[in-house]
Amino acid sequence: MDLVEARNLPGHVGIIMDGNGRWAQVRGQPRAVGHREGAAAVRRTVRAARRLGLRALTLYAFSEQNWARPEEEVDALMHLLKDFLLNEREEILDNGIRLNAVGNLGRLPALVRAVLDPLRSESQQNDCMTLTLALSYGGREEIAQAARELAKAVAAGRIRPDDVTADAMHAQMPSLSVGDPDLVIRTGGERRISNFLLYGLAYAELHFADVLWPDFCEKDLFAAIASYQGRERRFGLVGGSGASITRIAI
Numbered sequence: 001m002d003l004v005e006a007r008n009l010p011g012h013v014g015i016i017m018d019g020n021g022r023w024a025q026v027r028g029q030p031r032a033v034g035h036r037e038g039a040a041a042v043r044r045t046v047r048a049a050r051r052l053g054l055r056a057l058t059l060y061a062f063s064e065q066n067w068a069r070p071e072e073e074v075d076a077l078m079h080l081l082k083d084f085l086l087n088e089r090e091e092i093l094d095n096g097i098r099l100n101a102v103g104n105l106g107r108l109p110a111l112v113r114a115v116l117d118p119l120r121s122e123s124q125q126n127d128c129m130t131l132t133l134a135l136s137y138g139g140r141e142e143i144a145q146a147a148r149e150l151a152k153a154v155a156a157g158r159i160r161p162d163d164v165t166a167d168a169m170h171a172q173m174p175s176l177s178v179g180d181p182d183l184v185i186r187t188g189g190e191r192r193i194s195n196f197l198l199y200g201l202a203y204a205e206l207h208f209a210d211v212l213w214p215d216f217c218e219k220d221l222f223a224a225i226a227s228y229q230g231r232e233r234r235f236g237l238v239g240g241s242g243a244s245i246t247r248i249a250i
């Protein structure tokens with residue numbers, strides 16, 4: 001934690017939590033065991049983020065494409081998700097965390113919705129940190145959804161085609177209601193985005209870590225944030241100490 005400056009914290013951090021399956025495979029265990037350990041890493045990370053004072057944390061827990069995995073694995077993930085929400089309910093409410101979820105939530109099984117929906121509404125007024133779970137989420141799907149909404153508004157005569165601007169698209173994206181991600185971390189060693197927050201990634205800083213998600217701990221989060229704090233964000237402007245760099249307002 002000594003590495004992290006209290007000022008200049010990224011407001012919104014996204015994490016692509018990857019590597020659960022490999023964590024289990026190297027131990028000769030079924031992939032579901034890796035997912036179970038991954039849930040423990042989620043708990044640690046949420047605590048650390050809250051302690052640090054992050055304003056928003058978005059966790060990529062299940063992609064729209066992950067539905068095509070073997071049924072047994074999908075089932076195990078859905079049950080773990082339900083258990084996670086049940087176990088964390090008190091901690092979320094006691095710590096002023098607002099729980100949100102983005103993605104094609106209609107595809108989630110009833111057993112998940114039965115715990116997710118009440119916790120979302122119960123925690124709605126909390127304002128210390130927004131924890132967003134990206135579930136059945138795809139960045140391209142979210143962009144297409146935003147385009148559909150604007151197309152409908154044009155068709156209904158509520159807006160003109162010229163009103164379809166980058167800002168108007170942005171305003172349609174639930175994943176960006178907490179603002180663009182400032183820092184996106186991917187664990188598990190792959191250097192790719194895998195359909196996460198595509199629209200919001202425009203000026204995000206990226207941090208790739210080799211640690212497999214179940215091994216991710218506080219110090220890995222702090223190291224990622226320290227790396228972020230050592231960078232100069234330019235947003236297309238000129239750099240250097242004399243330049244005044246302000247955030248793009250969208």
Ligand code: IPE
Nearest residue numbers: 017018019020021022061062
């Ligand atoms: C990330 O771990 C969790 C989900 C995608 C649900 P993986 O399950 O992708 O683990 P690896 O990448 O196969 O090791």
Ligand code: IPE
Nearest residue numbers: 016017018060061062063194
């Ligand atoms: C990204 O990981 C999705 C989540 C972490 C939920 P994947 O394991 O699904 O991505 P690929 O297949 O390696 O690109």
Ligand code: MG
Nearest residue numbers: 018019020188
């Ligand atoms: Mg993976």
